[in-house]
Amino acid sequence: MPVLTINGTEVEVDRGTTLLKAAAVAGYEVPHFCYHPALSSPANCRMCLVEVEGAPKLMPGCYNQVNDGMIVHTESDRVKRARKAVLEFILVNHPVDCPICDKAGECKLQDYYFAYDAQESRMRAEKQHKVKVYPIGPRVVYDGERCILCTRCIRFCEEITGTGELTLADRGDKAEVRTFPGQDLDNDYSLCTVDVCPVGALTSRDFRFKRRVWLLTSTDSVCTGCEMGCNIHLDHFRNTTERYRPRYNPAVNDYWMCDDGRLSYKALNEGRLEHPMLNGAQATWHTIAGAAASKLAAVIEKNGASSVGFVISPQATSEDLFLAKMFAETAIGEGVRLFINGNDPGSSDELLIRADKNPNRAGARLVFGGLDGVGDASALADALEAGELEAVYMMGTELGAARGRVEAGLDDVGLFVLQAAHQGGVLLDAAHVALPAATHAEKRGTFVNCDAVVQTVDQAYPPNADALPDWQIFMKVAGAMGHKLPFTFLRQIQDRMFEASEAPEPEETATEEAPAPAE
Amino acid sequence: MALEFSDKSEDKFNEIVARYPDTHAALLPVLLLAQSEFGWVSVEVMDYVATRLNLNPAKVLSTATFYTMYNKQPVGKCHIQVCTTLSCALNRGYELLELFEDRLEINVGETTHDYGYTLSEVECLAACGTAPMFQVTWSDGEIEYFEDIDPDKIDGVLEKLNARLSDLPDTRRMH
Ligand code: SF4
Ligand code: SF4
Ligand code: FES
Ligand code: FES
Numbered sequence: 001m002p003v004l005t006i007n008g009t010e011v012e013v014d015r016g017t018t019l020l021k022a023a024a025v026a027g028y029e030v031p032h033f034c035y036h037p038a039l040s041s042p043a044n045c046r047m048c049l050v051e052v053e054g055a056p057k058l059m060p061g062c063y064n065q066v067n068d069g070m071i072v073h074t075e076s077d078r079v080k081r082a083r084k085a086v087l088e089f090i091l092v093n094h095p096v097d098c099p100i101c102d103k104a105g106e107c108k109l110q111d112y113y114f115a116y117d118a119q120e121s122r123m124r125a126e127k128q129h130k131v132k133v134y135p136i137g138p139r140v141v142y143d144g145e146r147c148i149l150c151t152r153c154i155r156f157c158e159e160i161t162g163t164g165e166l167t168l169a170d171r172g173d174k175a176e177v178r179t180f181p182g183q184d185l186d187n188d189y190s191l192c193t194v195d196v197c198p199v200g201a202l203t204s205r206d207f208r209f210k211r212r213v214w215l216l217t218s219t220d221s222v223c224t225g226c227e228m229g230c231n232i233h234l235d236h237f238r239n240t241t242e243r244y245r246p247r248y249n250p251a252v253n254d255y256w257m258c259d260d261g262r263l264s265y266k267a268l269n270e271g272r273l274e275h276p277m278l279n280g281a282q283a284t285w286h287t288i289a290g291a292a293a294s295k296l297a298a299v300i301e302k303n304g305a306s307s308v309g310f311v312i313s314p315q316a317t318s319e320d321l322f323l324a325k326m327f328a329e330t331a332i333g334e335g336v337r338l339f340i341n342g343n344d345p346g347s348s349d350e351l352l353i354r355a356d357k358n359p360n361r362a363g364a365r366l367v368f369g370g371l372d373g374v375g376d377a378s379a380l381a382d383a384l385e386a387g388e389l390e391a392v393y394m395m396g397t398e399l400g401a402a403r404g405r406v407e408a409g410l411d412d413v414g415l416f417v418l419q420a421a422h423q424g425g426v427l428l429d430a431a432h433v434a435l436p437a438a439t440h441a442e443k444r445g446t447f448v449n450c451d452a453v454v455q456t457v458d459q460a461y462p463p464n465a466d467a468l469p470d471w472q473i474f475m476k477v478a479g480a481m482g483h484k485l486p487f488t489f490l491r492q493i494q495d496r497m498f499e500a501s502e503a504p505e506p507e508e509t510a511t512e513e514a515p516a517p518a519e
Numbered sequence: 520m521a522l523e524f525s526d527k528s529e530d531k532f533n534e535i536v537a538r539y540p541d542t543h544a545a546l547l548p549v550l551l552l553a554q555s556e557f558g559w560v561s562v563e564v565m566d567y568v569a570t571r572l573n574l575n576p577a578k579v580l581s582t583a584t585f586y587t588m589y590n591k592q593p594v595g596k597c598h599i600q601v602c603t604t605l606s607c608a609l610n611r612g613y614e615l616l617e618l619f620e621d622r623l624e625i626n627v628g629e630t631t632h633d634y635g636y637t638l639s640e641v642e643c644l645a646a647c648g649t650a651p652m653f654q655v656t657w658s659d660g661e662i663e664y665f666e667d668i669d670p671d672k673i674d675g676v677l678e679k680l681n682a683r684l685s686d687l688p689d690t691r692r693m694h
Contacts, residue, residue, distance in 0.1 A: 164578075168581055182562075
């Protein structure tokens with residue numbers, strides 16, 4: 001393998017490695033705009049120029065490959081002068097409207113300007129004006145003046161989604177990113193172009209002007225839109241999630257996520273069940289746990305555990321499901337009828353989108369030792385219609401197409417306990433007991449994705465209003481029924497859970513393991 | 520109205536495509552062929568070319584808008600392109616351009632009301648030895664060089680150009 005020296009540090013890398021990547025191995029970040037680790041290298045921006053001893057000119061590090069014995073400088077005066085010149089050139093027509101630009105704070109042009117240019121503009125001529133607020137697709141807005149023509153967005157659509165909606169049209173200082181007339185940037189991953197855009201030329205119509213990004217706090221989490229479980233940065237402000245961004249994980253989603261998943265953050269903030277409710281009136285956790293316990297115990301005593309339908313959710317974390325299982329076994333008892341609700345299957349593709357629109361069916365399978373004999377929402381509706389259930393205890397509000405039938409059937413049961421993060425419309429009205437649960441932004445936990453990758457979500461902020469993580473709710477209600485479940489910390493549950501199931505413990509996510517090539 | 524090459528252009532098209540390893544490589548000459556057939560390169564023409572070459576229309580848009588030789592708007596039957604690069608500039612090329620502006624009563628970059636003439640300023644057309652010069656693209660697709668021009672005889676030159684106009688199609692009505 002070639003050995004080369006970068007800024008005095010010797011590194012050995014694979015043949016074919018680019019100078020930019022070799023520099024990363026040596027611990028130096030070479031600034032770049034057009035290069036993206038997941039896309040081809042057109043070497044069009046010249047920001048990554050580095051000095052190779054013996055070569056007459058500076059070379060683009062994103063494109064040129066290492067040779068044995070090369071001596072490379074990425075921080076020399078010559079390189080820094082070149083960076084400054086490239087930035088001055090890019091800024092000739094750039095509007096520098098950072099004060100109203102959504103990208104400010106996470107913009108490469110801004111960062112590099114302060115790192116390498118930091119001079120007042122010497123340009124006295126009028127700047128070239130171009131299209132400013134162009135809705136290039138239903139979810140993305142394009143600003144031609146901010147665009148630095150790096151073509152990352154174009155290559156994303158050509159190389160990752162294969163849809164090729166975008167192209168560079170016209171030339172010179174009139175060049176712009178455009179779609180063919182009559183076409184939109186409307187693929188299932190279109191918002192990834194906003195991520196790959198190094199500047200504020202492509203912005204999300206959902207996030208535009210909502211929040212200065214430096215006010216957001218970012219938490220490592222997982223998208224719950226489907227069983228792929230794309231890794232995300234969950235960005236929140238004052239206990240409200242305001243956006244998802246994909247988080248690099250080569251084992252799952254690489255640098256990407258789908259638009260539907262990305263916009264699914266809204267559910268975290270809307271229609272929440274805030275307080276414990278007893279027959280429609282607000283209650284405290286103390287009274288509600290007691291009420292739920294005595295009502296449930298009465299049904300079990302009168303009609304037996306087999307008259308109770310216990311509905312688990314593939315939206316819940318594995319820890320919550322583990323406690324659900326213990327609750328069903330100890331507090332309700334043998335013979336309890338198990339069901340699983342969840343979102344109906346939807347569309348899927350070759351890239352990330354999976355048909356099962358629930359993040360943790362695989363986790364439920366592991367925790368319950370398979371889901372054979374566990375009926376789905378329509379089986380629940382059948383059982384309700386047949387009058388087989390005296391009580392229903394349900395996690396979550398996702399019922400898919402069976403919703404109407406389940407709602408109708410719930411009218412006739414003597415006891416309906418709803419334990420959910422959301423009100424679920426009619427479901428809350430039907431609930432005799434409603435227990436507010438935390439969302440995955442409000443607790444820690446584990447999801448298992450469709451490829452058996454075990455992934456953790458971190459808590460971004462405390463549970464909304466009176467909500468609690470499901471596992472704590474199960475402990476409260478079980479406790480009130482006289483069954484003390486022996487946990488204080490999530491970690492204790494995890495120890496038991498991983499021991500009980502075949503699931504491997506989650507490894508540190510790849511982002512923490514190896515330095516990901518900078519985006 | 521769906522566009523379609525004439526039989527003659529169709530033969531030419533097949534000949535061009537056969538010359539290249541893939542259809543993308545044939546894009547430049549096919550666009551030129553389409554321009555001569557349909558008068559100018561509209562969005563419909565780009566779409567037609569994309570279909571014929573089995574290319575993403577966005578790629579065709581990119582190429583057609585990059586090169587100035589593809590007219591994205593209808594031009595005059597006689598498209599005069601005057602060279603003002605070094606040799607021509609030194610040999611009264613600019614004067615020639617201004618004389619055309621004067622006689623045609625349009626500015627460079629404009630088209631006469633009747634779509635008879637369009638006047639453009641272009642870079643070197645590789646006829647520097649016979650400067651000053653201009654190129655004409657006729658609306659039937661033919662390209663003609665006019666070299667060693669004496670600006671003092673501009674009116675004679677225009678007479679010659681005028682003589683051809685009546686036989687030529689109006690690009691606005693070619694598709
Ligand atoms: S819109 Fe952004 S990603 Fe696309 S070419 Fe312009 S600067 Fe690059
Ligand atoms: S593919 Fe699935 S997990 Fe990934 S972002 Fe989309 S919905 Fe979320
Ligand atoms: S030229 Fe290397 S990053 Fe753009
Ligand atoms: S300078 Fe006019 S043809 Fe070359």
